[in-house]
Amino acid sequence: MPRRTATMLASTLMLIVLLCAGVFIPVPYAEMSPGPTVNTLGDHDGEPVLRIDGRKTYPTDGHLNMTTVRVTSADYRMNLVEAVYGWLAHDNKVVPHDTLYPDGKTEEQSxxxxxxxxxxxxESAKVAALKELDVPVKSWVIVSTVVKDSPAEGRLHAGDVIKSVDGSAVREPADVAELVTRHKPGEDVVFTIVPAKEQAAAEKENRAPKRTEKVTITTRASDDAGDERAVVGIAAGTDHTFPFTIDIELADVGGPSAGLMFALGIYDKLTPGSLTGGRFVAGTGTIDDAGKVGPIGGIEMKTVGARAKGAEYFLTPADNCAAAAADTPEGLTLIKVDTIHDALGALEDLDSGDTADLPTCTAS
Structure with a gap:
């Protein structure tokens, strides 16, 4: 066999071996890509995304689209060929598997x-929108979750309202941990609560709760590394009562990043006129009860997905601005927002045509 032919054959066989290896060798990566984008002012699967009953609403137009990111599942094992393709593809992003699923988190847990x-x-979107409209919202601190096999298991329950700890009034979820950790492990802490069932009955009957209970729990040491601290094994959260019904119907979506766009959609439906002036505005960002907008993951995927659907403007959390501006899709203007108030101001400027001073994102 001529040397040239032998060399070509050997090279071909080596290429085949490498390709086969690339297909069968798993690599510790996952992939993110642009996901669906949904207009919070419109319908999804034949149903309104936002439904408000018990309060006057107004017609809206244009788009206030929430955006999403698709990710490979926790148990999917990407091969080398797929990883290389993902790295080369402009609209996809390959990241370490642990970035999306830290600490061996399963698909079910995620x-x-x-x-x-x-x-x-x-819930936070509703609160933020109504606060911006000066509509009163009743709030209280509750037991959000109870850790299995913890001192609180069987003593406190999800939905219990925490009125005080050791006689000190509780006004924010953070107050609970602060008061519990004043103790040493092994000491007793006294919770004054409204049981979840009593709270639910009071809300249904539109009355104040009729009874409270005192629950004494013996603390134990936390499992965290570092200084020893006392815990009882609960997470505290916030619950609310709204003066009218606001339902958000959107299946197969998870995570906190649609908060800003839900809040804006609610605000738009409860106020005369149109926030967008008929424009196609998309965006993302977490939101808290005070209207503060927080950063999210996958910003580059979300801007690509929004522009592909026709968005002209993208409301961008301030902390995501640099990453988003580093590779902005052509024809999309990134508007920097830090609060719901910032977003409303920017939309007002768009509606009036006064866009010269819009707070746009820069790459630096």
């Missing part, structure tokens, strides 16, 4: 966590 964050983001 889905549950995302669902909880999505639910909380909806």
């Amino acid at each position: 889905t549950q966590e995302n669902a909880e964050e999505f639910s909380q983001s909806q």
Whole structure:
């Protein structure tokens, strides 16, 4: 066999071996890509995304689209060829698997966590929008979760309202941990609560709760590294009562990043006129009860997905601005926002045509 032919054959065989290896060798990476984008002012799967009953609403137009990111599942094992393709593809992003699923988190655990964050983001979106409209919202601190096999298991329950700890009034979720950690492990702490069932009955009957209970729990040391601290094994959260019904219907979406766009959609439906002036505005960002907008992951995927659907403007959390501006899709203007008030101001400027001073994102 001629040397040239032998060399070509050997090279071909080596290429085949490398390709086969690339297909079958798993690598510790996951992939992110642009996901669906949904207009919070419109319908999804034939149903309104936002439904408000018990309060006058107004017609809206244009788009206030929330954006999403698709990710490979926790148990999917990407091969080398797919990783290389993802690195080369402009619209996809390959990241270490642990970035999306830290500490060996399973698909089920990730889905549950995302669902909880999505639910909380909806509540905060409602509160932020109504506060911006000066509509009173009743809030209180509750037991959000109880850790299995903890001192609180069987003593406190999810939904219990925490009125005080050791006689000190509780006004914010952070107050609970601060008061508990004043103790040493092994000491007793006294919770004054409204049981979840009593609270639910009071809300249904539109009355104040009729009874409270005192629950004494013996603390134990936390499992965290570092200085020893006392814990009882609960996470505190916030619950609200709204003066009218606001339902957000959007299945198969998780995480907290749609909070800003839900809040803006609610605000738009409850006020005369149109926030967008008929324009296609998309965006992202977490939101808290005070209207503060927080950063999210996958910003580059979200801007690509929004522009592909026709968005002209993208409301961008301030802390995501640099990353988003580093590779902005052509024809998309990134508007920097730090609060819901910033977003409303920017939309007002767009509606009036006064865009010269819009707070746009820069790469630096």
